[in-house]
Amino acid sequence: MSGTLRAMPSQQTAAPNPWESLPDELRARGMRWTPQRRTLIDVLSRADGHLTGAELVDRCRDADPTTTPSTVYRTLDVLEDxxxxxxAHGPAGREEFHVLPTTxxxxxxxxxxxxxxxxxxxEAAGLVRELHRGRGFQVSLSHVxxxxxxADCVASGPRQRA
Ligand SMILES: [Zn+2]
Ligand SMILES: [Zn+2]
Ligand SMILES: [Zn+2]
Structure with a gap:
């Protein structure tokens, strides 16, 4: 993908609601459109930035105490498909989810x-290009x-070693 990648306002045209066709997409995969799933979509459509699966489960439970983690995680898999x-993965390897990724x-x-x-x-183009040229390796940028x-921490002095 090319072009300007800095955060842009999230819409220019009145895009159709991306969640609208979801009930049909789920049914096509043999999954029912349930209140739990509707709650998850509500939570996701109001989310900003990165959320871990555990945070999503917590937010869903606030709205619907019957939420089960397995339903949330299974639905997340389909939503990613x-x-x-x-x-992506945080520094400790935990999965973090980005809603409606644009780039x-x-x-x-x-x-x-x-x-x-x-x-x-x-910013990652040099690394991605080198790994492809040198090893034929195709980098999944979302996993980098x-x-x-x-820079601020570097400027504030040497790291204290524990
Ligand atoms: Zn992964
Ligand atoms: Zn991200
Ligand atoms: Zn820092």
Missing amino acids: LGLIRH DHGHLHCSSCGGSWELDAS TVVGRC
Whole structure:
């Protein structure tokens, strides 16, 4: 994908509601459109940024205490197949979900302050190109998680070693 990847306002045209056809998509996969799934979609459509599966389960339970984690996780798998969410991995390997991903991106995590930032395709292009040229390896950018120290933390002095 090419073009400008910096966060853009999330819409230019009145796009159709991406969740609208979901009940049909689920039925086509032999899954019922249940109140639990509707709750999950409500939670996702109001979500911002990255959420772990456990956070999604918690939010669903706030709205519907009967929510079962297995339903949430199974539904998340299908939603990812449909391109409505995309998972990445946090610094500890935990899955984090991005809602309605617009561009493929990796993540930077600062181990000093705990901050995280999106890594653009353009920023990762050198690595992606080299790995493809040198090893024939095709990088999944959404799985690129780089842990290090951010500029602010570097500027504030040497890391204290535990
Ligand atoms: Zn993964
Ligand atoms: Zn930092
Ligand atoms: Zn992300």
